[in-house]
Amino acid sequence: MFDVDVWQEIFSTIKKNKLRTFLTGFSVAWGIFMLMILLGSGNGLQNGVKEQFAENSVNIMWMWTGDTSIPYQGLKEGRTIKFNNADYNFLKEKDEDLELVSSRYYLPGNIMYTYKNEYGSFETSSCHPALKEMEKVKLTSGRFINDLDLNESRKVIVLAENVRKALFKEEDAIGKYVKLNTVPFKVIGVSFDAKRRDGRTSYIPVSTAQRIFNGADRVHTFAITTKMVNTAEEADSITAKVRQGMAQRHKFDPKDKRAMGSFNMLAEYIRTMKIFQAIKIFVWIIGIGTLIAGIVGVSNIMLILVKERTREIGIRKALGASPASVITLVLLESILITTIAGYIGLLVGVGIMEGINYGLEQMLAAGGGERIFFRNPTVDFTTAITSMVILVVSGALAGYLPARKAANVKPIEALRDEN
Amino acid sequence: MIQISNLHKSYAMGSNSLHVLKGLNLEIEEGEFVSIMGSSGSGKSTLLNILGILDDYDRGTYYLGGKLIQGLNETKAAMTRNEMIGFIFQSFNLISFKNAMENVALPLYYQKVSRKKRNQIALEYLDRLGLKEWAGHLPSELSGGQKQRVAIARALISKPQIILADEPTGALDSATSFEVMDILKDINNQGKTVIIVTHEHDIAAMTKKIIRLKDGVIEEVIKNGDLQLFKERILTE
Ligand SMILES: Nc1ncnc2c1ncn2[C@@H]1O[C@H](COP(=O)(O)OP(=O)(O)OP(=O)(O)O)[C@@H](O)[C@H]1O
Ligand SMILES: [Mg+2]
Numbered sequence: 001m002f003d004v005d006v007w008q009e010i011f012s013t014i015k016k017n018k019l020r021t022f023l024t025g026f027s028v029a030w031g032i033f034m035l036m037i038l039l040g041s042g043n044g045l046q047n048g049v050k051e052q053f054a055e056n057s058v059n060i061m062w063m064w065t066g067d068t069s070i071p072y073q074g075l076k077e078g079r080t081i082k083f084n085n086a087d088y089n090f091l092k093e094k095d096e097d098l099e100l101v102s103s104r105y106y107l108p109g110n111i112m113y114t115y116k117n118e119y120g121s122f123e124t125s126s127c128h129p130a131l132k133e134m135e136k137v138k139l140t141s142g143r144f145i146n147d148l149d150l151n152e153s154r155k156v157i158v159l160a161e162n163v164r165k166a167l168f169k170e171e172d173a174i175g176k177y178v179k180l181n182t183v184p185f186k187v188i189g190v191s192f193d194a195k196r197r198d199g200r201t202s203y204i205p206v207s208t209a210q211r212i213f214n215g216a217d218r219v220h221t222f223a224i225t226t227k228m229v230n231t232a233e234e235a236d237s238i239t240a241k242v243r244q245g246m247a248q249r250h251k252f253d254p255k256d257k258r259a260m261g262s263f264n265m266l267a268e269y270i271r272t273m274k275i276f277q278a279i280k281i282f283v284w285i286i287g288i289g290t291l292i293a294g295i296v297g298v299s300n301i302m303l304i305l306v307k308e309r310t311r312e313i314g315i316r317k318a319l320g321a322s323p324a325s326v327i328t329l330v331l332l333e334s335i336l337i338t339t340i341a342g343y344i345g346l347l348v349g350v351g352i353m354e355g356i357n358y359g360l361e362q363m364l365a366a367g368g369g370e371r372i373f374f375r376n377p378t379v380d381f382t383t384a385i386t387s388m389v390i391l392v393v394s395g396a397l398a399g400y401l402p403a404r405k406a407a408n409v410k411p412i413e414a415l416r417d418e419n
Numbered sequence: 420m421i422q423i424s425n426l427h428k429s430y431a432m433g434s435n436s437l438h439v440l441k442g443l444n445l446e447i448e449e450g451e452f453v454s455i456m457g458s459s460g461s462g463k464s465t466l467l468n469i470l471g472i473l474d475d476y477d478r479g480t481y482y483l484g485g486k487l488i489q490g491l492n493e494t495k496a497a498m499t500r501n502e503m504i505g506f507i508f509q510s511f512n513l514i515s516f517k518n519a520m521e522n523v524a525l526p527l528y529y530q531k532v533s534r535k536k537r538n539q540i541a542l543e544y545l546d547r548l549g550l551k552e553w554a555g556h557l558p559s560e561l562s563g564g565q566k567q568r569v570a571i572a573r574a575l576i577s578k579p580q581i582i583l584a585d586e587p588t589g590a591l592d593s594a595t596s597f598e599v600m601d602i603l604k605d606i607n608n609q610g611k612t613v614i615i616v617t618h619e620h621d622i623a624a625m626t627k628k629i630i631r632l633k634d635g636v637i638e639e640v641i642k643n644g645d646l647q648l649f650k651e652r653i654l655t656e
Binding site for chain 1: 468506508515521528529530533573
């Protein structure tokens with residue numbers, strides 16, 4: 001098999017039958033090309049959607065309250081449910097399914113930001129230090145709110161980059177004071193995230209927000225991260241358990257979506273990824289199907305070749321070719337054609353996907369295309385290797401029948417003068 | 420060299436079978452130059468194919484060089500053909516996409532001789548047959564006589580003890596036929612056993628022994644000394 005002469009013999013056959021070889025290889029190249037394009041596109045879509053999820057921790061969950069819509073234990077519907085700091089402590093201490101917790105108090109009305117002569121109205125978010133990790137807040141300078149800020153209800157603020165720009169222009173904002181309405185806050189950090197739509201949010205400690213803006217212990221929403229689970233069902237049951245706990249504390253029906261709303265990202269994430277798993281399997285099936293069509297094509301052409309070459313094979317056998325050497329000749333030719341053609345299809349397919357990827361990256365770098373649900377539409381190394389193995393195996397499969405047929409050619413039958 | 424006794428061969432033709440060789444006995448010594456004659460369909464090619472281990476037989480025995488040739492598997496048969504027998508066919512049977520040199524070198528490929536070496540040997544043989552300048556040409560670019568000389572070179576290159584030729588001059592004009600026969604005569608003079616099938620009397624007359632087949636057995640063997648007689652008989656016929 002690794003005899004140079006065998007290969008020379010095969011190459012000289014191929015070289016003298018170029019068109020035939022090309023036609024044979026094309027179907028295989030096409031099959032693997034399609035597989036790569038499909039797999040790459042599938043990956044691109046998946047990565048695009050993953051990217052959307054990646055704006056937050058995948059295991060984040062938000063909760064908010066409203067008015068009850070179902071009567072509960074003699075209590076009428078239409079009661080307003082309100083979270084408070086005790087709920088924070090409950091979530092933090094009692095529920096072992098939860099990891100991080102951050103509460104938010106909505107500041108009343110429009111808050112006017114003032115620095116020297118510059119002013120404007122901007123959105124403010126109040127939170128616990130944990131929010132940085134949960135919502136992946138990125139800082140360009142300074143630091144985020146810490147436990148000390150929270151415990152001492154310090155008047156500190158993490159400014160959104162565009163707010164900083166509006167108020168401070170070219171000036172460095174860290175350590176300076178901005179007024180929120182009439183209250184001065186010390187700037188401790190600047191946050192910026194190019195991918196984030198709500199880049200306009202600035203952050204202050206929730207305790208400070210409650211104290212300064214008359215919130216007492218009122219909490220409007222919670223952001224929590226749940227423990228990581230692998231199935232949507234487990235994620236859903238964590239949601240149900242959290243709801244159960246809150247329902248008990250505030251006396252509403254756990255099924256009452258109006259009384260307390262919640263969104264568990266992890267459950268959605270797992271469901272979405274499951275869809276992609278299905279898409280991937282589907283793509284493989286289609287791809288393999290296309291490839292099988294290619295293999296059948298190669299096998300067919302090789303069969304015709306063997307028939308065409310019956311006389312040649314007969315001559316070879318008369319001159320001393322053993323059945324094994326004839327099998328080797330046909331099989332290796334088939335494997336060689338499939339592998340090389342397949343490799344070309346692979347390269348072209350991967351090349352095109354890389355090209356699209358390059359274009360996407362350029363577009364993203366230029367600041368556009370952030371709404372495109374398509375990222376890194378490439379095929380990984382393992383998949384490429386798997387495909388190559390499939391190719392070699394399919395080459396052998398494609399060559400097997402024709403090779404056996406060739407080996408069975410009887411020299412006398414082949415050499416008989418038909419004319 | 421060749422001992423055949425009570426050789427039977429029949430071909431299956433649907434439900435019935437065609438009995439071609441019916442208990443044929445034949446002995447050919449080393450270095451003989453034999454022609455096999457007989458009417459069309461008398462089994463000449465069948466006999467030659469069995470001699471060349473291209474086909475098997477039903478009954479009897481066939482010894483080649485002292486070895487019983489019977490029920491060999493394909494691999495063994497191929498090896499024996501490669502080592503002991505050189506074939507020359509009526510229709511040349513050159514491989515169309517290989518040039519003259521590569522065609523001649525092919526038997527050595529199956530003896531695992533390196534490419535460089537076998538091509539060099541092939542060139543020597545082509546030179547001997549006066550075809551050196553044609554080494555790089557494809558069979559389609561050669562005349563019938565040239566093709567047959569390439570085929571002879573190919574038959575000789577593996578240094579077989581026996582050359583089997585089925586109507587080697589069948590596709591050639593008479594002048595070229597005589598050239599080819601001269602070459603075969605030379606080969607025979609160098610000690611090789613040469614067996615040809617022909618139905619041309621003047622070709623047969625150039626060999627040293629004529630075997631006439633009829634009804635699946637040998638009807639007549641005409642030896643060297645009787646050849647003159649044979650010629651005269653043909654002329655009067
Ligand atoms: N493979 C085969 N299957 C069936 N019949 C066959 C086969 N090969 C030969 N025959 C028959 O066997 C008989 C002998 O054939 P063979 O080829 O040996 O004749 P031949 O003496 O060489 O004739 P020719 O001078 O025409 O070449 C013929 O009747 C032929 O039809
Ligand atoms: Mg014949």
